[in-house]
Amino acid sequence: MIGSELILTTSIKSMLEARDHIRENVSQAMQLLHGATEMEKRVTLQRYSMLESFLTSGHGHYFMLSRPTDTVDAVMKHVDAQFWSAVMDQSGIRAFMSAKRQADFNEMIGKAETPPFEMDTIKATFAELYEKRADMMEDGVVDLFRRLSWDYRTNNPVKIGRKIIVYHLLDSWGSVNMRTTDMLDDLVRILSVYDGKPIPEHRNGLYSAISDGPMRVNADVDTDYFHIKVYKKGTGHITFHEKAMLLLDQCNRVIARRYPQSLANMNGRAA
Incomplete structure (x- = not known):
């Protein structure tokens, strides 16, 4: 009986330590995610965060914590779409786009099917749009x-x-x-x-x-x-x-x- 009590006591102690560690990690993760959403809103000049929407509005089935790389890739598709929307709005290029072309682009943004928001892609996209304005x-x-x-x-x-x-x-x-x-x-x-x-x-x-x-x-x-x-x-x-x-x-x-x-x-x- 004493042995069982010792084992139980030891198990609870390690579980409590693990819980505290998990809580600390989750707290850090939430702070990092909050900082990421605030940075996204600040840069894109939007009142809402696509990252927060992705994580909280029913998109959870798209990612798994056991596959962090896939999760990050999925999240960044939505963040990239928001950044594309912002740079298109702020650049003024939409003024030259037909209503249909704007609708097609908005659909890509809504479906998070935009190209990666990377410098080479941005330069190539805007060079093409400027040439065809x-x-x-x-x-x-x-x-x-x-x-x-x-x-x-x-x-x-x-x-x-x-x-x-x-x-x-x-x-x-x-x-x-x-x-x-x-x-x-x-x-x-x-x-x-x-x-x-x-x-x-x-x-x-x-x-x-x-x-x-x-x-x-x-x-x-x-x-x-x-x-x-x-x-x-x-x-x-x-x-x-x-x-x-x-x-x-x-x-x-x-x-x-x-x-x-x-x-x-x-x-x-x-x-």
């Missing part, structure tokens, strides 16, 4: 025309004039249609680039301007380049300011260059 800008104009001013019967673009009408600005419940306001934000983005002006933040876009206004139906919203009148049936009547007309001519010339066969059809009409 004019083509990307034109792609953005074509993408915008395809959604805003396109004759689908002839599959030809239609010249944007001083006044256009956009449909589905409000849905059947009277709520603002984000897809339509995103399209109009793209128009503001392209006109801002051609105007040599900073691009307005998306958070201050037309969705917020219309949604947060005193009334959505019969709302009047002004941007630097056009005025929108919102009607009950969900349409938006857009009148471009004088300063925007020369900028629209640049857009129309891009379309005429890409679609020379459409010149005969380049007459303004409702979008």
Whole structure:
């Protein structure tokens, strides 16, 4: 009996020592992880940490503590994606990217499928983007025309004039249609680039301007380049300011260059 008690006492003592050691290691690990998440937020200028999200929001099945190398690799894919997002936002290169290209890139970020965030990869990526910035800008104009001013019967673009009408600005419940306001934000983005002006933040876009206004139906919203009148049936009547007309001519010339066969059809009409 005494022998059993001695063995039990010895086992408990070693277990308590091991527990204290584990607690110390876990505490150090948590402090290091906290420091890593704070550093990530500080560098990427984000209010949330992709690392913390990865570890706490249901992604646990992607890693195992018994395979630390695989775990680190999995975590860094998400951290790298956040860093790519930050450097793309801070560089201003998004201003030249078409809406589709931005959506494709955002999807890569969301799925953590971006390349490793390493100097050689960064240089190569930005060299390619910078070299293709004019083509990307034109792609953005074509993408915008395809959604805003396109004759689908002839599959030809239609010249944007001083006044256009956009449909589905409000849905059947009277709520603002984000897809339509995103399209109009793209128009503001392209006109801002051609105007040599900073691009307005998306958070201050037309969705917020219309949604947060005193009334959505019969709302009047002004941007630097056009005025929108919102009607009950969900349409938006857009009148471009004088300063925007020369900028629209640049857009129309891009379309005429890409679609020379459409010149005969380049007459303004409702979008």
